[in-house]
Amino acid sequence: MTLTNILRTAGIALTLSLTLTACGPGTDSKTASTDPSANQTETGTRSPDPASSPAPQAPSASPSPNGQQTSPAPSPEAAQKSKYRINSNYDVVPVDAGGEKKVVLLTFDDGPKEKAMLESMLGTLDKHKAKAIFFMNGTRIKQHPELAKLIHDRGQALGNHSWDHVDLKKENPDNLDHQIGDVVKILEETTGSKPRFFRPPYGSGNDAVKAKAKAHQLIYMTWSNGSMDWEMSAEKNDPDKIVASVLEQLHPGSNILMHELPWTADALDKLLTELEKKGYTFVDPAQITAES
Numbered sequence: 001m002t003l004t005n006i007l008r009t010a011g012i013a014l015t016l017s018l019t020l021t022a023c024g025p026g027t028d029s030k031t032a033s034t035d036p037s038a039n040q041t042e043t044g045t046r047s048p049d050p051a052s053s054p055a056p057q058a059p060s061a062s063p064s065p066n067g068q069q070t071s072p073a074p075s076p077e078a079a080q081k082s083k084y085r086i087n088s089n090y091d092v093v094p095v096d097a098g099g100e101k102k103v104v105l106l107t108f109d110d111g112p113k114e115k116a117m118l119e120s121m122l123g124t125l126d127k128h129k130a131k132a133i134f135f136m137n138g139t140r141i142k143q144h145p146e147l148a149k150l151i152h153d154r155g156q157a158l159g160n161h162s163w164d165h166v167d168l169k170k171e172n173p174d175n176l177d178h179q180i181g182d183v184v185k186i187l188e189e190t191t192g193s194k195p196r197f198f199r200p201p202y203g204s205g206n207d208a209v210k211a212k213a214k215a216h217q218l219i220y221m222t223w224s225n226g227s228m229d230w231e232m233s234a235e236k237n238d239p240d241k242i243v244a245s246v247l248e249q250l251h252p253g254s255n256i257l258m259h260e261l262p263w264t265a266d267a268l269d270k271l272l273t274e275l276e277k278k279g280y281t282f283v284d285p286a287q288i289t290a291e292s
Contacts, residue, residue: 084288090224091253092283095291104254104275105283106132107223109161109199111260112140112147120265122154128272130282132156134260135199138163138183145190152191157285159197160184160218168200168209176212184216197221197285219290223257225249229264239267246271250278 083095084103092105106125111134112118125132134151136159141148152158162168162179171179180198188194198218200209205220213220228245232238242264246256258264272282 084283085291086219086221086255086288087253090221090255091251092255092288093253095289100281101252102280103252103283104225104250104256104280105285105288106130106256107135107159107199107258108132108264109135109257109259110140110165111136112144112151113260115144115147115150117260117262117265118147118150121260121268122150122156124265124268124272125156126154127269128276128282130272131284131286132282133159133197133285135159135161135197136183136187136195137161137165138179138186139165141183141186141190145186148187148190152193157197158187158191158193158195159199160187160195160213160216161199162201165201167202167204169204169206173208173212176208180209180212180216180218184218196288196290199223217290219288221255223255225251225254225256227256227258227264227267229259229261229267232261232263234262237263239263239270242267243271243274247274247278250275250280 084092084099085095087093092103093099094101108121134156136148136151148158160180160183163182164179166179168176168179184194194217196217196219198213198216198220199222200220203222205222210220225246226249227242229242232241242258246254258268275282
C-alpha cells in the first residue's frame with residue numbers, strides 16, 4: 001500500500017470516529033423528549049410511558065347514593081325555616097314541601113298557676129329543646145303576672161284563652177271583646193309582646209268568636225289530640241295514662257291539648273321522650289303562619 005493510500009484510510013477512520021462521538025445517546029434533546037424508548041434509567045429499566053399514564057383527575061363533588069353527582073349541601077344560613085299552618089282539623093301541617101310532616105304541637109291551657117309546677121314544665125321543655133304554646137286566662141295573668149313573664153322570658157309562646165274561661169258562644173259581642181281583647185292587652189303590658197294564638201275554653205267557638213280573634217290578629221285553634229289530663233284530680237290521677245292517651249291518638253301534625261296540672265308536669269318528660277323515640281319533633285310556634 002502506498003503512503004497516499006495509508007493516509008487516505010486513516011483520514012476516513014478519523015472522520016467516522018468524530019461523527020459517532022457527536023451523535024451519541026442523550027445529546028439530541030428533541031429526540032429524547034419525543035421518543036419514550038430513549039427515556040431509560042441508569043439500570044436500563046424503562047420508566048413509565050407518559051402516554052399510557054392516567055392524567056391527574058380534578059376533585060369532583062361527592063356522588064349521591066344513586067351514583068349521580070351532587071352539589072355541596074347549602075350552608076345553614078341559606079336554608080329557610082319550614083312554615084306550618086293550622087288546618088280545618090286543627091292539626092299543624094307544613095305550608096309547603098319544605099316542612100317536616102312528622103311533628104306535633106305542644107300546648108298547655110288554664111295558666112299561669114303555680115311557680116314550682118310551671119318551672120318543672122319549662123325545665124322539661126328546655127331539656128327536650130321543645131317549644132309550646134301556653135294558653136292563659138286573663139284572671140290568672142292578673143293574679144300572677146310574674147309567671148306570664150316567666151313563660152315569655154323562657155322563650156315559650158303566649159296564647160290567649162279568654163279572660164274568665166267561659167263558654168264564648170254564649171257571650172254577647174261586647175263581652176267577647178273583653179274576653180279576648182283584654183287578654184291581648186294585659187299580656188302585652190306584662191310581657192312586652194302580644195299573643196299570636198287563641199283557643200276558646202272547652203273548644204267552644206262560633207263565627208263571631210272566630211271573627212273577634214281574627215280582628216285581634218290571633219290564630220284560632222282548638223286541638224286534635226287530647227291528653228285527658230283534665231279528667232283527673234289530686235286524689236285520683238295517673239301520669240302514665242296521660243302518656244298512653246296521647247300516644248293512642250298520635251298522628252303526624254297532632255295538636256296536643258294539655259293543662260298546667262301537677263300530674264301533667266310529672267308525665268311530661270316521659271311523654272316527650274316517647275314522642276322522640278317514635279321519630280316526632282316539636283313544632284316551634286314561631287314557625288306557624290296565620291295563612292290558611
